[in-house]
Amino acid sequence: MEKVKIIETRNLQKTYFSSEGLPTPALRDIxxxxxxxEFVSIMGPSGSGxxxxxxxxxxxxxxxxxxxFLDGKNIKDYDKEAIASLRNEKIxxxxxxxxxxxxxxxxxxxILPLLYSxxxxxxxxxxxxxxxxxxxxxxxxxxxxxxxxxGEKQRVAxxxxxxxxxxxxxxxxxxxxxxxxxxxxxxxxxxxxxEKQGRTxxxxxxxxxxxxxxxxxxxxKDGLVEIDEKILNQLRPTDVIIK
Amino acid sequence: xxxxxxxxTAAGGLLVHKSRSVLTILGIVIGIAAIIMISSLGxxxxxxxxxxxxxxxxxxxxxxxxxxxxxxxxxxxxxxxxLKERELKALQDQSKVPSVVDATPMIIVPGSVSYGGETxxxxxxxxxxxxxxxxxxxxxxxxxxxxxxxxxxESVAIIGSExxxxxxxxxxxxGAKIKIRGxxxxxxxxxxxxxxxxxxxxxxxxxxxxxxxxxxxxGTDHFFEIIVRAQSEALVPRAxxxxxxxxxxxxxxxxxxxxxxxxxxxxxxxxxxxxxxxILTLLLSSIAAxxxxxxxxxxxxxxxxxxxxxxxxxxxxxxxxxxEKNIMTQFVLEAILLTGLGGIIGTTLxxxxxxxxxxxxxxFGGLEWVFSIPIASALVGITLSCLIGLIxxxxxxxxAAKKNPIEALRYE
Ligand SMILES: Nc1ncnc2c1ncn2[C@@H]1O[C@H](COP(=O)(O)OP(=O)(O)O)[C@@H](O)[C@H]1O
Ligand SMILES: [Mg+2]
Numbered sequence: 118m119e120k121v122k123i124i125e126t127r128n129l130q131k132t133y134f135s136s137e138g139l140p141t142p143a144l145r146d147i148x149x150x151x152x153x154x155e156f157v158s159i160m161g162p163s164g165s166g167x168x169x170x171x172x173x174x175x176x177x178x179x180x181x182x183x184x185x186f187l188d189g190k191n192i193k194d195y196d197k198e199a200i201a202s203l204r205n206e207k208i209x210x211x212x213x214x215x216x217x218x219x220x221x222x223x224x225x226x227x228i229l230p231l232l233y234s235x236x237x238x239x240x241x242x243x244x245x246x247x248x249x250x251x252x253x254x255x256x257x258x259x260x261x262x263x264x265x266x267x268g269e270k271q272r273v274a275x276x277x278x279x280x281x282x283x284x285x286x287x288x289x290x291x292x293x294x295x296x297x298x299x300x301x302x303x304x305x306x307x308x309x310x311x312e313k314q315g316r317t318x319x320x321x322x323x324x325x326x327x328x329x330x331x332x333x334x335x336x337x338k339d340g341l342v343e344i345d346e347k348i349l350n351q352l353r354p355t356d357v358i359i360k
Numbered sequence: 361x362x363x364x365x366x367x368x369t370a371a372g373g374l375l376v377h378k379s380r381s382v383l384t385i386l387g388i389v390i391g392i393a394a395i396i397m398i399s400s401l402g403x404x405x406x407x408x409x410x411x412x413x414x415x416x417x418x419x420x421x422x423x424x425x426x427x428x429x430x431x432x433x434x435x436x437x438x439x440x441x442x443l444k445e446r447e448l449k450a451l452q453d454q455s456k457v458p459s460v461v462d463a464t465p466m467i468i469v470p471g472s473v474s475y476g477g478e479t480x481x482x483x484x485x486x487x488x489x490x491x492x493x494x495x496x497x498x499x500x501x502x503x504x505x506x507x508x509x510x511x512x513x514e515s516v517a518i519i520g521s522e523x524x525x526x527x528x529x530x531x532x533x534x535g536a537k538i539k540i541r542g543x544x545x546x547x548x549x550x551x552x553x554x555x556x557x558x559x560x561x562x563x564x565x566x567x568x569x570x571x572x573x574x575x576x577x578x579g580t581d582h583f584f585e586i587i588v589r590a591q592s593e594a595l596v597p598r599a600x601x602x603x604x605x606x607x608x609x610x611x612x613x614x615x616x617x618x619x620x621x622x623x624x625x626x627x628x629x630x631x632x633x634x635x636x637x638x639i640l641t642l643l644l645s646s647i648a649a650x651x652x653x654x655x656x657x658x659x660x661x662x663x664x665x666x667x668x669x670x671x672x673x674x675x676x677x678x679x680x681x682x683x684e685k686n687i688m689t690q691f692v693l694e695a696i697l698l699t700g701l702g703g704i705i706g707t708t709l710x711x712x713x714x715x716x717x718x719x720x721x722x723x724f725g726g727l728e729w730v731f732s733i734p735i736a737s738a739l740v741g742i743t744l745s746c747l748i749g750l751i752x753x754x755x756x757x758x759x760a761a762k763k764n765p766i767e768a769l770r771y772e
Pocket of ligand 2: 169
């Protein structure tokens with residue numbers, strides 16, 4: 118099977134500077150390649166640069182040095198507006214703290230990315246409902262986030278990430294705030310999105326159990342790639358006995 | 361992004377903090393209400409004065425004795441007896457004042473009037489047979505006195521409707537003898553009810569021949585004023601010149617600085633009223649300007665607070681594809697909605713207040729006040745308030761748009 122590169126970084130560096138000018142190197146030298154349709158987990162101790170890498174790959178931040186090619190094109194060649202529409206069209210985010218808009222219904226939260234998209238308005242409702250159904254929340258579409266459980270909130274966030282039909286989904290510790298049952302449910306959804314819909318998934322986690330749902334695991338340490346290997350026994354949803 | 365969605369998003373943002381939003385726009389509300397009141401009340405006052413001036417006739421001049429009031433000195437009171445029969449005759453002389461149609465003397469007789477057991481305190485004026493035509497009020501029932509009755513110092517009186525009601529109640533009163541300052545006057549006419557005017561209230565008036573008033577009631581020979589009508593409005597300046605020349609000649613004055621009289625034209629009056637109006641307008645305008653400025657700064661402050669509070673929301677919106685322009689527009693629109701709402705409330709409040717004040721002037725001032733809705737100023741006011749939202753909303757909106765999405769998402 119021929120592999121199409123969707124993400125490629127070359128000697129990526131990111132250094133934060135404190136207000137006194139003190140440098141904190143978060144990423145030292147990252148060169149990785151991720152193919153279309155891959156499910157990659159990124160692990161590593163706290164402070165190793167996982168989130169920083171995800172933010173750069175998700176176009177929320179820019180590297181201090183090095184190059185990042187998304188779909189074969191160098192990000193440096195895009196202006197701010199183009200980056201914003203790439204974020205909207207190609208990328209879906211799932212955060213640890215859900216980041217749903219309070220006092221806004223499930224439906225309106227999910228439809229939000231479409232407001233900034235080129236998708237014609239007549240398709241919005243249908244698309245949002247489809248995304249909500251895909252995470253099995255049809256019966257909760259008019260609920261407010263405050264009326265949902267943590268697992269349900271994270272599923273709303275997944276529906277929101279899916280609504281623009283992105284090719285890559287970035288998830289930063291999506292199960293970090295959930296119990297194991299809900300966490301498992303989220304991982305199952307991610308695996309489905311990868312296998313049934315062919316979406317590229319990049320999952321940050323510090324639980325090796327969660328990481329094992331991916332096909333490949335990258336372990337960062339001090340801003341460098343320590344391990345990058347294929348997962349031989351990818352954990353299947355059916356492998357887990359739900360208590 | 362479409363306007364519909366911008367509006368929905370912005371309105372949603374405001375509804376989250378309803379009471380704060382309302383408090384924030386107070387300055388705008390007051391400022392705009394002040395603007396609306398300036399124009400509504402100003403327009404009402406203007407119309408009132410214009411109607412008065414038109415009622416008097418724009419070709420009417422009033423000659424008063426004494427110097428033109430200048431400064432605090434009351435030296436003019438020294439010459440209050442400067443207008444007498446001699447001056448009146450001169451002003452009635454067509455060869456001396458060809459631009460003048462007629463000259464009507466006026467005196468004021470202080471004191472009350474009584475009939476049977478009833479006593480009343482009206483305004484009693486003495487004038488000539490010209491009065492009715494000059495003021496455009498004709499007795500009904502009854503008649504005005506004529507020139508012969510003036511010449512003969514007849515004790516006759518025409519009374520206003522209010523005076524009649526107070527003295528005679530429902531009975532007619534015509535032919536009755538009323539007592540003014542100890543002298544009996546026969547009522548020969550009653551003015552129909554006219555409603556009041558700024559200058560004097562016709563309904564509260566008694567008019568007697570000036571000759572009778574001077575001789576029997578006051579014991580003087582001078583006038584309170586002489587009302588002169590020019591041939592036309594255009595001839596007013598010429599009439600003024602003729603009157604000045606004639607009176608100076610009559611009184612033997614060579615130095616205009618020593619005139620013992622003063623001529624008031626309706627134009628003077630309009631100017632003076634206009635000046636008061638201008639001062640009031642300036643005062644209210646500065647109140648409006650200050651509250652709008654303070655209101656604008658308040659809006660900016662609250663928008664900055666709102667932007668900080670909603671850092672996570674902004675970060676999320678950017679993460680899912682909002683551009684800087686999207687965020688900027690959302691927040692500017694929020695500010696405009698806020699101030700626009702203030703403008704609408706202020707306009708409503710201003711119109712309501714103007715209406716109530718107009719009603720009070722009607723009821724307690726007894727004036728024919730016309731309430732007008734200042735549509736133009738309402739539009740200007742609402743536009744202005746939206747503009748304030750735009751101006752003071754740009755800075756907070758820019759700071760929202762410039763937020764780094766990661767910082768924003770990290771923000772707790
Ligand atoms: N905005 C920032 N300013 C300064 N230092 C930062 C910032 N974000 C992250 N860092 C630092 O960069 C390093 C990597 O952080 P991060 O990517 O969040 O790690 P991880 O997600 O693996 O825990 C840490 O040392 C962290 O303190
Ligand atoms: Mg992290």
